[in-house]
Amino acid sequence: MARASSKKPRDLPPLDPMPARVDPCLATLVDKPPRGSDWAYEVKWDGYRLAVHIEPGRVRVLTRGGYDWTERFPSIVDDARRLAVQTAILDGEAVVLDEHGRSDFGMLQRALGRLPSAIEAGAIVLFAFDLLYLDGRDLRRQPLRERRRLLAPLVAGREGAIRLSEEVEAGGEEFFRVACAHGLEGIIAKHLEKPYRSGRGDWWQKITCKRRDSFVIVGFEPSTVPGHIGRLLLAARKGGELVYVGGCGTGWSNKLSRELRNLLEGMATKAPAVTLRRKGAVFVDPVLVADVEYRAWTDDGKLRHASFKGIRERADDATVFELS
Template sequence: MARASSKKTDVAPIDPMPARIDPCLATLVDKPPKGPDWAFEVKWDGYRLAVHIEPGRVRILTRGGYDWTERFPSIADDARRLGVKTAILDGEAVVLNDQGRSDFGMLQRAFGRFPSAVEAEAIVFYAFDLLYLDGRDLRRLPLRERRRLLEPLVAGREGAIRLSEEVQADGDEFFRVACAHGLEGIIAKRVEKPYRSGRGEWWQKITCKRRDSFVIVGFEPSTVPGHLGRLLLAARKGEELVYVGGCGTGWSNELSRELRKLLEEMVTKSPAVNLRRKNAVFTEPVLVAEVEYRAWTDDGKLRHASFKGIRERADDAAVFALT
C-alpha cells in the first residue's frame, strides 16, 4: 500500500488520526488454535501501550488512555527517529532480564515504582501492530497487511522500539517451547482479520500458568518488623469486591519493605470486603496485584498464589471477575 500524502491531488481520502484507540484484547483459551490462518507471538510481560507519532510531538498512551509519555522518555525519543509523519504503534513496554525474558517487576522499578538500580533506558517497546500510518487508518486492513507495513519501520532495530517477531509454526509446539524457556505464554492472531477494539476470538492468549489481577484490599504484617506478611486480595462480582484469599510469596526482602511502606499510606477503617481477620490491616482498594496461581479451592480461594507485580486500578487494570 502506498503512503497517502497531504496534497489535494490525491485520489485516496486522508483519514483523520484518532486521538485514542481502544486496544484489541486477547481472549484466554486453554490451548493454541490450529490452521494456516493463525500466526503466533511471544506473550510479553509488561505494559500495553500505544505510541502516537504526530508532527511536532509524540504521545505514549496506556491501555486505559492515560498519557505516560514522561515515564517512557527513551521510547518517545526513538519514536521521533522512525521517519514517519504520523503513526500509531500498538505494542508492549518491557524490561528484559539476563535470560532475555520480559520481567514485570524490573519494568516497575525502571520507571520508578520502587527504588531500583534498573535504568529507565532499559525499557524496550515491542511493536506488534500498526494502526495508522502517514494519513491512513489501517485498522480495516487484515493483520498480515498491517504487519507488512509495520516491519520495514521497526524490524532489525536495536533501539528502544523493536519488532515483536511473528512466528509461523505449529501452535502446540511453539507453546511447549515457550513454557520450557520460562516465558509467560504465547499470543495467537488471525492473520486475515482487521483490527477490532475490545476482546474477541481473533486474538487469543495461552498462558503457561494461570495468572490474573486482583484488587489489594489489605495486608497482614510479617513477624519481621517493617515487612509484609501477606496481601489480602479481592475479585469483582458485579459491582462489589469479594475476598478470594491471600498471597504471601513472590517478593524479596527489599520489596517486602517497600510494599509495606506503600500500603501503609493507604490504610482505611472502611474495608472494601466483608472480612474479619485478627491481624488484617485494610487499605483503600486502589492497587491491583498481578498474581500467578495454580487453581481455585472449593471455597473460592486462590491456591498457591505468588505475587508478580502491581498496577494502578485507575488505569483500567483488568481485575478478575467471578461469575
C-alpha cells in the first residue's frame, strides 16, 4: 500500500508561479458613472497606487511604475506580515486621512518626508481594493466579484495600516453626487464580472469631481513677496520629451510657498528642460512632479485654472501626464 504524503496543503508547490511584478489595471476617465447591477462603486482615493507583495520571509512594496519603495512604507510592511497568508499580492492606494476621514495628498507627501512635517510615516494607510495572488494561485483570471470575496476576510474590519476599500451600496449617480458634495476627488466604477487586466480599459472607470493629473516641475516664477513662489512652470511628457503646458499660481499657503521656494532654489539649473523663454523665470532640474487640479485645456495646449495639490518625486515617471 502506498504511503500517504505527509505534506500539508500549504507545503505543496504553488499552482501558479508568483509574478515578480504586475502592471496595474488603470481606470478610464468618463463623464458619468455606468449603470447596471454588474458594476460596483468605491471612493477614488487620493494617494499613491501600490502593490504589496507578501512572500515567505519578505514583503515588497512596488509603485505603479514598478519602483521598489518598501523602505518608505514601514507601517504597511509591518502590517502585511500579520495577514493570514503565505503569499499574496494586494493592489491598493496608500493615503493619509484628514480629520474628516478624507484622503489628503498633501499630508501624504509630508509623511513621506519631502517637505518639513510633523506627520509621520506611520500615519499612512493602504486601502486594499483588489487581490491578484493568494497562496499559490494567480487570481487575475478570476472575475472581480471572486477576487473581492477572497480579499474581504483578509483585510475587512481591520484598523491597522492595511484596510479594505469598501464597495458602496448605492447607485453610481447618487454616490458620485454625494462624493463631490463631501469634498472627495471622485469615485471608481468596476465591472464585477471582468478579470484583472493590466493597462487602461473600460472595465474600470473613474468619474472625478474635477480633473486632476501630475506634471513635471521645470521651473518657477518668483513672487513679488520676497522668498515666495509666484507660479510653478509645468511640463507633460510627449514622445519621450517634456513639453511646457503652462503653470499654476494657487493652491499653497504662505508657509508652503516659502518651503517650495527653498526646495526649488536648491535645484536651479541654467539648462531648461523645455523650450521656453520667460523673463525672470528660474529653471530647475526636472526631478519633481506637481499634482495639479484643473478645469480644462486651452486651445493652445495649456492648463486652464490650475491649482497646486501636492508634490512628489519624478522617480515614478508613470504618473506624469502624457500628451497624445
